[in-house]
Amino acid sequence: MRLVFAGTPEPALPPLRALLDSPRHEVVAVVTRPDAQSGRGRQVHRSPVAELAESRGIEVLRPAKAGDPEFLARLKALAPDCCPVVAYGALLPQSALDIPRFGWINLHFSLLPAWRGAAPVQHAVLHGDPITGAATFQIVKELDAGPVYGVVTEEIRPRDTSGDLLARLAESGAGLLAATLDGVEDGTLEARPQPAADGVTYAAKLDVKDALVDWAAPAMRVDRLVRACTPAPGAWTEFRGQRLKLGPVLPEPQEAPLAPGEISAVKNTVLVGTATHPVRLDEVQPQGKRQMTAGEWARGVRLAPGDRLG
Incomplete structure (x- = not known):
């Protein structure tokens, strides 16, 4: 399957590596957030996803907005079958969602419909959840509300930080995302709608x-x-x-x-x-x-x- 991967921070790296190393899929480009200033010297740094992609000779797209005409034109020219997403960090307009024939499939670090939103791992730790996990789902216009392809579960250990837990979920989620794309390509995997209301919680970004x-x-x-x-x-x-x-x-x-x-x-x-x-x-x-x-x-x-x- 021909892929354009969208992601930005460190937790997106294990899933990206899994797809880059997969014999079944070809990552033709990545989409990531624009380079940002950080650190005491306010130096400009590439995102971790951009660094990995460039080290593998993969094209990197850094649109300010995913609806920018230049980005949409390049995405159409790349003609991806699917766009897997892991912690990209920006909203995707319908004009972008409509381009790949299998749509955009997100790896989200919660057991949907629990903890939709930007900080699912932090809220799971904050609220004392005993179990969390990762889910793959079809991106739709409503926030993290699309039908789910598959899940993996993960116990939250008594001394886990969000960083500890997210690192484990990124590794287990990498396998889930690859398996989801395999099933979508084979036509053997069908997404199931999330419950309309039961169990829906939201994880706003913690500042x-x-x-x-x-x-x-x-x-x-x-x-x-x-x-x-x-x-x-x-x-x-x-x-x-x-x-x-x-x-x-x-x-x-x-x-x-x-x-x-x-x-x-x-x-x-x-x-x-x-x-x-x-x-x-x-x-x-x-x-x-x-x-x-x-x-x-x-x-x-x-x-x-x-x-x-x-």
Whole structure:
């Protein structure tokens, strides 16, 4: 099958590699988001998908919008049979959806219709779901509402961050996407409509303000929020008026209670109070400084009585 692959970030790489290495399919081009500035120097960087495609000699398309006439004309000229999509990051107009004969097939990292939207893995961790997975479905105009071809499931482990979970789903989802395209090409796989209403939930993108830790929340909520926001957008709190970025914390129900945000530091153990029991800090990153252990940070700031986070 002749393919044009659409994707942008790191989690799209395992599925793209699987299709590039497949003897049944030919990836003739990739579609990705335009190069973006990042880092302290605000240098322009290619997306991970663009880097992989260029290393394999594959044409890279970077439309500002997927409805741009120049992009649509090039897509028609490439004449793909299907366009597989993994975390592309932009809306696809009907004019683009109509070009490939088998349409656009998305690999989405949830068990649809649960967690439609931009941040399904983060919301699964944040809400304490025991199980999640990945699904392949036909893209339609409504957000993540198209008929489903297949699913794989994945247990959410107690200490999983969003990054941990997404890495596993990208690997298992790569096989699912390849198998889906095989079945579509053979005519042996039929998409099934999602339920009209039952089980539909939405996963809005989490931004920096969503990642601010509320120490007046229970320890379980604090733990889930920090893991859900790791690695991005990065959980944070404030200390002495400056931002302090937090790595995953560990609930410590056996420890004596502390007031919300109250800090207790003994040797290398740094505890912070919540509405229930304390949590133990692991890695932290003060504003403008490197990442360090919580013990290093506590010794460096010379905690004073009454110091709190938040």
